[in-house]
Amino acid sequence: xxxxxxxxxxLKKMDFTFRAAVLRGVWxxxxxxxxxxxxxxxxxxxxxxxSVEEALRLQQISTWxxxxxxxxxxxxxxxxxxxxxxxGRDLVAIDVNNDSYVEAAAxxxxxxxxxxxxxxxxxxxxxxxxxxxxxVACDLIRIDGSHVDGMAAAxxxxxxxxxxxxxxxxxxxxxxxxxxxx
Numbered sequence: 001x002x003x004x005x006x007x008x009x010x011l012k013k014m015d016f017t018f019r020a021a022v023l024r025g026v027w028x029x030x031x032x033x034x035x036x037x038x039x040x041x042x043x044x045x046x047x048x049x050x051s052v053e054e055a056l057r058l059q060q061i062s063t064w065x066x067x068x069x070x071x072x073x074x075x076x077x078x079x080x081x082x083x084x085x086x087x088g089r090d091l092v093a094i095d096v097n098n099d100s101y102v103e104a105a106a107x108x109x110x111x112x113x114x115x116x117x118x119x120x121x122x123x124x125x126x127x128x129x130x131x132x133x134x135x136v137a138c139d140l141i142r143i144d145g146s147h148v149d150g151m152a153a154a155x156x157x158x159x160x161x162x163x164x165x166x167x168x169x170x171x172x173x174x175x176x177x178x179x180x181x182x
Contacts, residue, residue, distance in 0.1 A: 019086065020056055026082040026112070027052060030105050034077035037101035049076055050144070055083040061168065062087035062140060071131070071138035071162055073124045073155045078105035080142060085113040092136060094128070097121035124151070128158035137164035143171045 031049075038044060050058070062070055062084045070084045075095035084091045095102050097119075106119040120127045141159045143152060156171065163169070 016056075019059060020052075023055055023059065023083060023086055024052065026086065026109075027055065027079055029108065030078045030082060033104050033108065034099075034101040037099060037104070049079040055079055058142070058170065059083040059087045061170070062089045064140075064168070067139040067168065069136075069138050070140045070142065071136070071159065072142040072144070073128070073159070074142075074144040075102060075106065075119060077101055078109050080144065081105075081109055081117060084142075085109060085116055089140075090116050092118045092120065092131065092138065094120045094122070094124050094131075096123060124155050125158045128155070128162060132161040136162050138162050139164055140168040140170065143169065 035044065058080055061067070067089060069090040069092065071092045071094070072080060072084070073094045075081055075093040076099075078093075081091055081093050093106070097103065102119075102121075106117065110117050110119075120131070122130075138159075141163055143155045143159065152171065156169070159169070
C-alpha cells in the first residue's frame with residue numbers, strides 16, 4: 001500500500017509542476033501583451049494582477065468539488081482567468097475594459113479555451129445585475145475589481161445574487177491600505 005500512496009504523491013507533484021509550467025507560459029504571453037500596450041503610452045504593468053503563487057492557488061481552488069463555473073470581477077490582463085481556465089472551469093469575467101489589452105487578452109484566452117470564457121465589459125455592479133437577470137449562477141466568485149472606496153463591498157453585495165452551490169468567495173486585497181495593496 002505504501003508504494004501506491006508514494007505513486008499517488010509523485011503524480012500529484014508532477015501534475016502541479018505541469019500546471020505551473022503551463023500557467024507560466026500563458027502568464028508570460030498575457031503579460032507581454034499588456035506590457036506592450038502600456039509601453040506605447042509610457043506606462044508599465046507593475047500592479048493590477050495576482051502573483052503566480054496566487055494564480056496556482058486559484059487554479060487549485062477552482063478544481064474543488066462543486067465548482068463548475070467561476071465569476072470574476074476584475075479581468076485586467078487575464079492572469080487569474082488563465083488559472084481558472086487551465087483548471088477546466090467555465091469563467092464569466094467582468095471588467096470595465098479601460099485598456100486595449102483587456103480585449104486582446106480575452107480574445108487570446110477565448111482562442112485557447114473555446115466556449116469557456118465570457119467577458120462582460122461594463123461597470124461591475126451593473127454587470128452583476130445583468131448576470132442575475134440572465135440567470136447566471138457561479139460556484140466560485142472572485143472579487144478583485146475596483147479598489148476605490150466602497151466598490152469592493154458593492155461588488156460583494158451584488159455578487160450574492162449569482163452565487164450557487166457552496167458559494168465560495170475569494171476577495172483580493174482585503175485589509176490593506178493602498179489603492180492596489182501591493
